[in-house]
Amino acid sequence: MPRFLVRTFLCTLATLILQAQQTEVVLSASSSAKLVLGMAPPKVSGLDEAQVAAEFTAVVRRDLDETGVFAVLQERLPSDTAPAKAWKEAGAQWLLTVRLTRATTGDLQLEASALDTAAEKAVFTKPYKADRLVPLRRLAHALADDLVARLTGERGVASSRVVFVREMAPGVKELFQIDRDGANLIQLTRHGSLTLAPSVAPDGRLAYVTYKGGAPEIWGQRRRDGAHEKLYPLSGAGGMVSTPIWSPDGRRLAFVQGDRRGNSDIMILDLEAGRARRLTDGNGINTEPSWNPNGTQIAFTSDREGGPQVFLMQDDGSNLRRLTGEGQYNASPAWSPNGAMIAYVSRFEGKFDLFIYKLGEGKAYQITTGVSTSESPAWSPDERRLVFTSNRFGSAQIFTTDLSGRQVVRMTELPGCQSPKWTRGR
Amino acid sequence: MRYGTYLVPAAIVLTLGSLACKPPKTAEEIKQETQAAFNEGAQAFKDGKARTTNPYLSEKEAKENPHKMQGWYDGWDKAKADKDAADKAAAEKAAADEAARKAAAEKAAAEEAARKAAEAEKAAAFKKAAEALKTIHFDYDKSDIKEADRALLQGIADFMKAYPAAKVEIEGHCDERGTNEYNLALGNRRAAAALAYLKTLGVDEARFTTISFGKEKPVCTEAKEACWGQNRRGEFKLK
Numbered sequence: 001m002p003r004f005l006v007r008t009f010l011c012t013l014a015t016l017i018l019q020a021q022q023t024e025v026v027l028s029a030s031s032s033a034k035l036v037l038g039m040a041p042p043k044v045s046g047l048d049e050a051q052v053a054a055e056f057t058a059v060v061r062r063d064l065d066e067t068g069v070f071a072v073l074q075e076r077l078p079s080d081t082a083p084a085k086a087w088k089e090a091g092a093q094w095l096l097t098v099r100l101t102r103a104t105t106g107d108l109q110l111e112a113s114a115l116d117t118a119a120e121k122a123v124f125t126k127p128y129k130a131d132r133l134v135p136l137r138r139l140a141h142a143l144a145d146d147l148v149a150r151l152t153g154e155r156g157v158a159s160s161r162v163v164f165v166r167e168m169a170p171g172v173k174e175l176f177q178i179d180r181d182g183a184n185l186i187q188l189t190r191h192g193s194l195t196l197a198p199s200v201a202p203d204g205r206l207a208y209v210t211y212k213g214g215a216p217e218i219w220g221q222r223r224r225d226g227a228h229e230k231l232y233p234l235s236g237a238g239g240m241v242s243t244p245i246w247s248p249d250g251r252r253l254a255f256v257q258g259d260r261r262g263n264s265d266i267m268i269l270d271l272e273a274g275r276a277r278r279l280t281d282g283n284g285i286n287t288e289p290s291w292n293p294n295g296t297q298i299a300f301t302s303d304r305e306g307g308p309q310v311f312l313m314q315d316d317g318s319n320l321r322r323l324t325g326e327g328q329y330n331a332s333p334a335w336s337p338n339g340a341m342i343a344y345v346s347r348f349e350g351k352f353d354l355f356i357y358k359l360g361e362g363k364a365y366q367i368t369t370g371v372s373t374s375e376s377p378a379w380s381p382d383e384r385r386l387v388f389t390s391n392r393f394g395s396a397q398i399f400t401t402d403l404s405g406r407q408v409v410r411m412t413e414l415p416g417c418q419s420p421k422w423t424r425g426r
Numbered sequence: 427m428r429y430g431t432y433l434v435p436a437a438i439v440l441t442l443g444s445l446a447c448k449p450p451k452t453a454e455e456i457k458q459e460t461q462a463a464f465n466e467g468a469q470a471f472k473d474g475k476a477r478t479t480n481p482y483l484s485e486k487e488a489k490e491n492p493h494k495m496q497g498w499y500d501g502w503d504k505a506k507a508d509k510d511a512a513d514k515a516a517a518e519k520a521a522a523d524e525a526a527r528k529a530a531a532e533k534a535a536a537e538e539a540a541r542k543a544a545e546a547e548k549a550a551a552f553k554k555a556a557e558a559l560k561t562i563h564f565d566y567d568k569s570d571i572k573e574a575d576r577a578l579l580q581g582i583a584d585f586m587k588a589y590p591a592a593k594v595e596i597e598g599h600c601d602e603r604g605t606n607e608y609n610l611a612l613g614n615r616r617a618a619a620a621l622a623y624l625k626t627l628g629v630d631e632a633r634f635t636t637i638s639f640g641k642e643k644p645v646c647t648e649a650k651e652a653c654w655g656q657n658r659r660g661e662f663k664l665k
Contacts, residue, residue, distance in 0.1 A: 197607065
């Protein structure tokens, strides 16, 4: 009898620990209304069921959970007798059925269809084909993105990736990329030096700063999938360059050049012409440029009026105006993909938090709260989430949050990460 | 009578013995004999009548070892003797040259060592002087030179004046608070502030380069003011 009690106690403890680990990732659940999607077990042929469960079903489920618009319901209901009715009674509004086949050649075939359980008619049908080199999780991401597109009108971001900087050793940082769900970590640069501030063009080309030559230089790709080469300065010393940001059309780079008098100015480099033009007036620090979606305006941080504040200007330097009003330290603006919002960080009670300025309302909203610091906001391509760095678990790691700040998800457990950028292009 | 038994025969033996033995040659006699033999040989050479016998060989020995006789004169070859003499002279000259060369090399090595020692001493002096390149510190979000750091900067200016060839890179660093990019700009401003102050102390600003590492290269990684204060710094590195 005592042994039984001990065993029960241990089991309970293990369950509690497991639950604690699970809830550590999702800090709080979003409560907005979601569509309940029933997911029948996939019909599989030519593939290992366990592999499908781990690399397909679980991936689709996680992708859909993190969209914030679906709630996934997985139950083993008898699928042949009146399936829609059974799922409807279980609470599902849509029923997703999936058939996965691997041909003898190794090619994958996926047939996915979704049924409206109330109206009992198909709302989504799509066949997918992939050769044997494509991993299952890639198909799962594509399916999740298409389901979101069917429901919301805009493709999801499960197939997107995040490029970021990771510290390899003291004074050595390199660029990495990771899938949006935290899988498939790839190292992008091997400069063996301080490599900072990645920016990704819409077609996936990189630009960044590296100190491999001693002084900082802007490096990047002139062509899609091309070799990494020096973009600025092409000859001589370029001064203290930093923060290259691709324009939305991928033809220009906004960047920052510091001079020997301590000023930093926003510059624009025309890559085809090879000419750089100064936009700000050499008055104090001007840095962290961020383009609006059509490439006509730039948001940036300037301390021209004392502490750092967010300003806006045209892409020729005219029409300068201050955006942020409250707070002593507002910086790191990131213009949203649709142009209606600007995310930034603000010092608040001794640490930094993410804020969103809604241009239409002319008001700022606080996103993150808590005792830890949150930095470097970057928008998801669908404008539903922000990726950022936070030291809430000690060393700086990458997190995403929805715009309410209630659903914060840790993207990687890698320590020493900074400057994430979220892209569909890679 | 008692002693006469021994003394008388002893006296007889000694007297007879001394008469019977030839007294040993004195050194003078040996010298004279040798000189005579040499003179004889030399005269024979002068007369063109070479000796046919080796005066240093007894007849018995000459008979037992005829080869010792033959080599005495028959092998004489003037050309070979001249050549040998020339070779010997040449060898001596070569040896002398070699010795001279060695001496010169040793001298050069000594000079090189002395030069190196002087250089090392100079480098050591330079290195010691370069210790004047002390790290300065800044207040949060500030780039003003602190009162306490002015003496350090004066030391750096003195060093730059003492070593006109020295070039220095000024690094600006920040603490972890604030954004990466704004801190890069702030580090640049800190480096520029140090540069401007050194310029007022009379050092040519072309001898400095400035660079900012923002908050990317902290010397201390804990989240507390003691640590942040160490990280908000300006470093001076010889280039």
